[in-house]
Amino acid sequence: MSILETEVRTRRDEAEKRPEVVNDFSIVAATPNGSGSQTANLVLIRAIFKMGIPVNGKNLFPSNIQGLPTWYTIRVSKDGYIARRDTTEVLVAFNENTAVADLAALPTGGVCIYPEEWTFERARDDVIYYAVPVKDLLKQAGTDPKMKDKFANMVYVGALAELLGIDLGEIRGALSHHFGGREKLVEPNFRVITLAAEWVRENLPKQDPYRLEPMNATEGLVLIDGNTAGALGAIFGGVSVVSWYPITPSTSLVDALRKYLPKLRTDGDGRATYSVIQAEDELAAIGIVLGAGWAGARAMTSTSGPGISLMTEFSGMGFFAEIPGVIWDIQRMGPSTGLPTRVSQGDVLKVYFLGHGDTRHVCLLPGSVAECFEFGYTAFDLAERLQTPVFVLSDLDLGMNLWMTKPFDYPDRPMDRGKVLSAEDVARLGGFKRFEDVDGDGIGYRTLPGTDHPLAAYFTRGTGHNEEAVYSEDPHDWEQNMKRLQRKHETARKLVPKPVVDRRDGARFGIISYGSADPAVQEARDRLRARGIESDYLRVRALPLEGTTREFVGEHERVYVVELNQDGQMRELIQLHVPEHAARLVSVNHCDGLPLTAKFLTDSILREEQS
Amino acid sequence: MATVVTKGRAPAPKTNLIGLEKADYRGRPSTLCAGCGHDSISSQIMAVAFELSLRPSRIIKMSGIGCSSKSPAYFLSRAHGFNALHGRMPSVTTGASLANRGLLPIGVSGDGDTGSIGLGQFKHMLRRNVPMVYIIENNGVYGLTKGQFSATADVGQKLKYAGLNELPPIDLCLEALVGGCGFIARSFAGDAKQVRELLKAAINYRGTAVLDIISPCVTFNNAEDSTKSYPYGKEHEEQIQEISFVQKREEIRVDYEPGTVKEVELHDGSVIVLHKLDKDYDPTDQMAAFRLLREAEEKQEFITGLIYIDESRGTIHDVEHLTDTPLAHLDEATLRPPREALDKVMAEFA
Numbered sequence: 022m023s024i025l026e027t028e029v030r031t032r033r034d035e036a037e038k039r040p041e042v043v044n045d046f047s048i049v050a051a052t053p054n055g056s057g058s059q060t061a062n063l064v065l066i067r068a069i070f071k072m073g074i075p076v077n078g079k080n081l082f083p084s085n086i087q088g089l090p091t092w093y094t095i096r097v098s099k100d101g102y103i104a105r106r107d108t109t110e111v112l113v114a115f116n117e118n119t120a121v122a123d124l125a126a127l128p129t130g131g132v133c134i135y136p137e138e139w140t141f142e143r144a145r146d147d148v149i150y151y152a153v154p155v156k157d158l159l160k161q162a163g164t165d166p167k168m169k170d171k172f173a174n175m176v177y178v179g180a181l182a183e184l185l186g187i188d189l190g191e192i193r194g195a196l197s198h199h200f201g202g203r204e205k206l207v208e209p210n211f212r213v214i215t216l217a218a219e220w221v222r223e224n225l226p227k228q229d230p231y232r233l234e235p236m237n238a239t240e241g242l243v244l245i246d247g248n249t250a251g252a253l254g255a256i257f258g259g260v261s262v263v264s265w266y267p268i269t270p271s272t273s274l275v276d277a278l279r280k281y282l283p284k285l286r287t288d289g290d291g292r293a294t295y296s297v298i299q300a301e302d303e304l305a306a307i308g309i310v311l312g313a314g315w316a317g318a319r320a321m322t323s324t325s326g327p328g329i330s331l332m333t334e335f336s337g338m339g340f341f342a343e344i345p346g347v348i349w350d351i352q353r354m355g356p357s358t359g360l361p362t363r364v365s366q367g368d369v370l371k372v373y374f375l376g377h378g379d380t381r382h383v384c385l386l387p388g389s390v391a392e393c394f395e396f397g398y399t400a401f402d403l404a405e406r407l408q409t410p411v412f413v414l415s416d417l418d419l420g421m422n423l424w425m426t427k428p429f430d431y432p433d434r435p436m437d438r439g440k441v442l443s444a445e446d447v448a449r450l451g452g453f454k455r456f457e458d459v460d461g462d463g464i465g466y467r468t469l470p471g472t473d474h475p476l477a478a479y480f481t482r483g484t485g486h487n488e489e490a491v492y493s494e495d496p497h498d499w500e501q502n503m504k505r506l507q508r509k510h511e512t513a514r515k516l517v518p519k520p521v522v523d524r525r526d527g528a529r530f531g532i533i534s535y536g537s538a539d540p541a542v543q544e545a546r547d548r549l550r551a552r553g554i555e556s557d558y559l560r561v562r563a564l565p566l567e568g569t570t571r572e573f574v575g576e577h578e579r580v581y582v583v584e585l586n587q588d589g590q591m592r593e594l595i596q597l598h599v600p601e602h603a604a605r606l607v608s609v610n611h612c613d614g615l616p617l618t619a620k621f622l623t624d625s626i627l628r629e630e631q632s
Numbered sequence: 633m634a635t636v637v638t639k640g641r642a643p644a645p646k647t648n649l650i651g652l653e654k655a656d657y658r659g660r661p662s663t664l665c666a667g668c669g670h671d672s673i674s675s676q677i678m679a680v681a682f683e684l685s686l687r688p689s690r691i692i693k694m695s696g697i698g699c700s701s702k703s704p705a706y707f708l709s710r711a712h713g714f715n716a717l718h719g720r721m722p723s724v725t726t727g728a729s730l731a732n733r734g735l736l737p738i739g740v741s742g743d744g745d746t747g748s749i750g751l752g753q754f755k756h757m758l759r760r761n762v763p764m765v766y767i768i769e770n771n772g773v774y775g776l777t778k779g780q781f782s783a784t785a786d787v788g789q790k791l792k793y794a795g796l797n798e799l800p801p802i803d804l805c806l807e808a809l810v811g812g813c814g815f816i817a818r819s820f821a822g823d824a825k826q827v828r829e830l831l832k833a834a835i836n837y838r839g840t841a842v843l844d845i846i847s848p849c850v851t852f853n854n855a856e857d858s859t860k861s862y863p864y865g866k867e868h869e870e871q872i873q874e875i876s877f878v879q880k881r882e883e884i885r886v887d888y889e890p891g892t893v894k895e896v897e898l899h900d901g902s903v904i905v906l907h908k909l910d911k912d913y914d915p916t917d918q919m920a921a922f923r924l925l926r927e928a929e930e931k932q933e934f935i936t937g938l939i940y941i942d943e944s945r946g947t948i949h950d951v952e953h954l955t956d957t958p959l960a961h962l963d964e965a966t967l968r969p970p971r972e973a974l975d976k977v978m979a980e981f982a
Contacts, residue, residue, distance in 0.1 A: 243981035257974060259967030261959040262730050281977065285969040292955040294966055296730045301756040305723040308716070312727025315714060316735065317960030319967070320727060334717055428978035431971045436964050469960060470712035471732055473689040475656070480705055480713040491660070492705065
């Protein structure tokens, strides 16, 4: 089955009358996983981006190393929309196993590019076919036969360049960028691309309306994935201890840490001012993080659903023993092993309450790669200020796909290392009580192990304790401690990033969303506006929820809560937060493993509005 | 008010090289059962820390969950402590040690904590050679949950509530040996002198030092047929309530010469055989250590002493090429790369 959705077909004669479609369509490359098509796709997207055309790439890949189908979609949008689209007009059918279904998914007038040597039935007469002699072109290019699968992908790069009008100079530049300037790798790939482009120019007259034209809409922007952005944010937030266990789709975040930490955090003697430990499992990964956080280092881990489940016990301990640490959850589709390579926002409810007993965590919800960077360092400030684990809930779409963004802003404030007493402080105060609420914000003062004063030490435990951190089963001690933790959560409410609100005159209803749902919401609001329906929009950026969300719900008779999970988890949290308006909150949830589209959202909201 | 009568003059309190008294190494009062071997080990830790003039603030006391893991509260109150999760002390200690390489972690675990739920973390910590003293207070039984077998219990052993143990024990010294640990010792809680000497050596070892100390449980490791077990003839329900009554017992103490064998009768009337290593035993031969442990297991003896030592391996600090300054002490200028560095990275993505 193809992953591309079909659209109601119009008659062929209508298709042929269509005018040119410039910089507003999608391309999909269907290839077998592990065939090296990622290079081809990244080169394409970068070349288009460098032509100044707004672009977004999404890799819909299988949980497999080699062989299963993968689809890479590139959306070009002169208007700057970057959400996934339901329809993809240009198909590169390079996977024989899915070609029939991929062809069936094309809209009328769509384009199908496929290898000429296939015995491929042109089952539809309302699409335009381009058959490219992949084998012959590779032979002509003199490529290593052992590498034929990899170079075959360059044939479709060349074909698309010629058919759509992608600048070959930009393609060469993108190849050079991809291979880090290594000419030895750039040259053979580019040779195949140019041969394919020439062959198409001479043999295949252009029949389709899709075309790319240079624009000036990406100047000054960069193209980066959320996991790299998050890793850079952590590095500029002073991360010193990283411990992790490999899991899709979080692995590339740690890959980026391992790439940039040696460059950015090696001291004058060539020694590391950081440590990255691949743990034996996620239990150990978070244990290492909490041990390091307790001892005073900024420590983090990165994981996904199953890893989060394994981190549950330690998360509860971190909350209760009040230890800073940062945990990235690059959400993928659950329950259980679920769909490891597909996106979801299904961990929101679980992570907020992660742990047994009355546990609540601070969660940050980045909605863009820029916020992945910003929250990368903000998370450490919050964790140390609040002395608690802070979770950053990103997802596979945001984390692993390429997004256009302005270059990230350097942190605009010094690090907040929180309430830490030195030996001198302890001497001056004549001692301290670890969990005494001196300032009324629920946050006690801590000392770091190694603080050299007879009264500096305290005992950290997950068991019941009094203000002095001494074991206690006294009901009063327990109650007071939990009440203080509640006060601390109220303090967190004030410190976490506030929601972003966009109001429009004459708004009929409100929309709330978060994370990677944002681009589709923005596009859907414009589509609704085109139909004369205005909406207000609030994007949640953190848990606990605070007054802005409460007010926003209070202002609207209907609020659509848009998210990528089945249960409407954020809606449930908002209902708990604003129980008096619980019935106003309508869940618009999308949960099939694919990123949200504006079409789905617009249709869903229109349906609700008309009912 | 009663008058305290002393014979002669009270001696001035003795101080060690850094001017601290023994009292400066004390902990809170123990809540373990009277006569528990674990308290004896705590006493030796305090004595050794005093003797070696260790600065308490340099030490971190680490533990998991269980009777043994409670004990760090009962020594060295002037050192930070971390009573972690069941079986997870190794990972927390690894993190703390990476964050501050100047700290001296002394970890206390039990046979359940290390041999069952924490076996994976134990072995991976050894693999990383995290510098720490790792003490296992080994009694072959789960005390806090009222007497289940642990993975180090002898095959064929009977317990009042758990019945007959039909599975072979895991020998944690053998596990350490196979895991590449460079300091492996075994002792008996009642052998104060040997425990002290091994502790001193372990503290001075650079890497993970494993000290498996047989520490009999005075309450729950009492054989069903033992004459010293809780009285028979009561209904099962009553017996469960009876658990809250813990007989006061004397701690078992032993003192024996190297190269000799000593039979020790435990609280439940059972006997264990301790075999103190000869003075001419060569603890640097890994294969010999392996043979020694396997043969002792077959003879149902416990070999005591320093079983294996290898000082050649680097620690995790070496492997990670860590800078000398503890990571936790780095200033913001070191932690946060400059603005130009961000600009340069951003240019890569343009």
